[in-house]
Amino acid sequence: MHRRTMSEIEKELLDAIMDVCQVDDLPPEDIYADSPLIGPDSPLDLDSLDAVEILVMIQEKYGVRITPRETSIEMLNSLETIADYILSHTDDIIPREMIL
Amino acid sequence: MTTEKKQIDFIHRQSAHCESGVTSNLLYHYGIDCSEALAFGIGEGLFFGYMPFVRIDRLPLTTYRCRTGEIFKRVTQRLGVTVVKKKFRNPQKGMDALDDKLAQGIPTGCQTGAFWLPYFPPAFRFHFNMHNLVVIGKDKGEYIISDPVFDNPVRCTGPDLMKARFAKGTLAPRGAMYFFDNIPGNHDIRNAVRSSIQSVCKTMMKIPIPFFGVKGIRFLAKRLKRWPRQLGEENAQLHLSQLIRMQEEIGTGGGGFRFIYAAFLQEAAGILENESLETISEKMTFTGDRWRTFAASGARICKCRAKNGDTYDDLAGILNECADMETQIYKELIEQV
Numbered sequence: 473m474h475r476r477t478m479s480e481i482e483k484e485l486l487d488a489i490m491d492v493c494q495v496d497d498l499p500p501e502d503i504y505a506d507s508p509l510i511g512p513d514s515p516l517d518l519d520s521l522d523a524v525e526i527l528v529m530i531q532e533k534y535g536v537r538i539t540p541r542e543t544s545i546e547m548l549n550s551l552e553t554i555a556d557y558i559l560s561h562t563d564d565i566i567p568r569e570m571i572l
Numbered sequence: 573m574t575t576e577k578k579q580i581d582f583i584h585r586q587s588a589h590c591e592s593g594v595t596s597n598l599l600y601h602y603g604i605d606c607s608e609a610l611a612f613g614i615g616e617g618l619f620f621g622y623m624p625f626v627r628i629d630r631l632p633l634t635t636y637r638c639r640t641g642e643i644f645k646r647v648t649q650r651l652g653v654t655v656v657k658k659k660f661r662n663p664q665k666g667m668d669a670l671d672d673k674l675a676q677g678i679p680t681g682c683q684t685g686a687f688w689l690p691y692f693p694p695a696f697r698f699h700f701n702m703h704n705l706v707v708i709g710k711d712k713g714e715y716i717i718s719d720p721v722f723d724n725p726v727r728c729t730g731p732d733l734m735k736a737r738f739a740k741g742t743l744a745p746r747g748a749m750y751f752f753d754n755i756p757g758n759h760d761i762r763n764a765v766r767s768s769i770q771s772v773c774k775t776m777m778k779i780p781i782p783f784f785g786v787k788g789i790r791f792l793a794k795r796l797k798r799w800p801r802q803l804g805e806e807n808a809q810l811h812l813s814q815l816i817r818m819q820e821e822i823g824t825g826g827g828g829f830r831f832i833y834a835a836f837l838q839e840a841a842g843i844l845e846n847e848s849l850e851t852i853s854e855k856m857t858f859t860g861d862r863w864r865t866f867a868a869s870g871a872r873i874c875k876c877r878a879k880n881g882d883t884y885d886d887l888a889g890i891l892n893e894c895a896d897m898e899t900q901i902y903k904e905l906i907e908q909v
Contacts, residue, residue: 494877512694520817521871528868537861539588539831546723549693 478505481558482551489551492529493522505552523548530554536561579709582679584718584725588832591643592617593720594681594704601679602755604651608720610761613836614650614768615643618829619775621784622792628742631814634792637829640702640743644681644750650764654754659746663738666747667730670707673751679706679718683748685739691719691726701743707733765840769909772833773902786895786902793891800884808884813874816867827867830860837905848908852901859897866890 478486482505489509490496495516508514510523518526526548531537536558538547547557582601585608587593592612599606606614619638626633648655660666673680686692686703709716714727728736737747776785783791796815799808819827837853840846869882869890 494875508693511696521813521874524816524864524867524871528864531861531864537857539828539835 478551479555481555485551485554485558488529488533489516489518489526492525493518503551505555506550509550509554510548526554530558534558577709577711578674579711579716580674580677580679582706582708582718584708585720586723587720588828589617590704590720591615591640591702592832594706595644595647597706597718597720598679598681598752599647599651599653602653602752604653604755604759606647606651606761607835607839609832609835610765610839611647612643612829612832613772613840614761614764615645615647616768616772616775617643618772618833619784620786620788622788622795623783624795629814631811634815634818636819641683644704646768647764648752650768651759651761652756653752653759655750656753657748657750659748661746663734663747666737666749667734670749671710673749674707674710678751679708681706681750682733682737683745684733684736685741685745686736688732688736688739689719689728690732691717691722691728699741701739701741701745703736762843765843766909769840769905773906776898777902786899789891789895789898793888793895796891797884797888809874812870812884812887816870816874819863819867827860827863830856830863834860844909846908848904852904852908855897855901855904859894859901862890862894862897866894 486503490498493516495518498515503515509516509526510518510520527538538557547553583597585593585597585600587596587608589608589612592608592615595611595615596606596608599611612618615638617637619635621635622632623634624632644655647653658669660669670680670682682705683701684703684705685699685701687697687699689697689703689705705717705719707715708718708725711727714729715733717726717728717733719726737745737749739745779785779787782788792815796812799811802808803811834853834856837849837856841849841853866887869878870887872878872882873884873887
């Protein structure tokens with residue numbers, strides 16, 4: 473199967489997620505932008521508790537608050553879906569002093 | 573019903589939470605433009621309850637929203653919509669009744685066990701028997717479903733839908749289905765918004781039992797602080813992970829419901845022509861952020877990667893902070909409505 477190369481933001485997200493969720497035993501080249509992120513098929517072996525940390529990390533790092541509508545199933549599907557979300561919400565960036 | 577494709581002209585809109593989404597979409601189909609947030613607010617969806625004596629999988633029950641089914645019930649009552657609800661002992665009769673409604677062109681809500689719906693990605697399948705969806709058509713033996721937590725309508729075979737509608741276990745749906753019978757021409761949204769806000773404030777502030785509302789949040793804070801000592805580290809982590817999963821699973825939950833209620837207050841500000849509600853809405857969003865901080869910190873403890881500031885004492889502190897913030901919000905809301 474052809475897998476496309478990761479974009480800069482997807483790579484950055486992967487690093488941040490691996491850092492936050494302390495995944496250190498998997499080479500990043502084994503992950504693709506569209507690999508499932510959470511659940512039994514996730515190469516990172518992440519679960520719903522990790523998902524909470526990822527949401528908070530995205531809000532802190534990118535200033536984008538992810539409300540329930542976006543966290544519903546598809547949004548946390550893969551690095552690609554998260555990156556798309558962040559890029560399409562750059563207008564809604566929360567001022568740093570208002571984050572959490 | 574024949575095998576020929578039959579699909580009701582039903583507008584599917586994705587939502588964060590199934591019950592408020594189904595309520596909103598069904599109302600929209602009949603000409604009442606009620607967003608998901610408005611449905612959640614008018615349905616008094618916001619709540620908190622910590623009931624250590626009620627156990628799920630031997631762990632205490634925590635709820636961040638009202639009882640399932642109540643949102644739909646309250647919204648339809650407040651707007652004067654008459655609803656017909658049916659349950660079935662016999663699965664085949666339940667499916668036949670659904671087919672009859674589809675043949676009549678009536679979108680029909682169903683209560684299902686989410687675990688048995690094959691279109692759910694495996695990672696998000698869980699045993700929850702109160703998942704709501706609307707069946708809007710049938711094509712070659714497959715049902716066409718407006719499941720509000722998905723971005724587009726989905727398909728499900730008859731046997732799979734039957735299994736989901738007649739799932740066994742806690743709160744078994746027993747084939748429950750519902751549809752609108754009569755929709756009034758006039759409905760008083762302003763009054764529905766006002767009375768629902770009053771009611772939520774009363775529930776969160778005045779229930780004289782320590783398990784519910786802001787008292788319940790403080791009660792949980794007290795108990796949680798003692799968990800490592802009382803239960804041992806491993807069991808304390810189990811309790812904590814259950815608490816967080818109940819809060820944040822699939823994006824709704826404690827923080828999530830606070831965000832939806834904030835969106836409701838934003839709309840309420842326009843409907844009631846009261847700008848103060850916009851400010852209160854922002855405060856509710858910040859409360860949602862604090863609930864989410866609580867969940868993230870708790871998740872780190874459960875995953876044994878706690879940082880500075882991730883202790884049970886700290887978690888209790890965040891909960892008390894959420895209780896303080898919410899108390900202030902309900903006080904201000906009561907003054908405004």
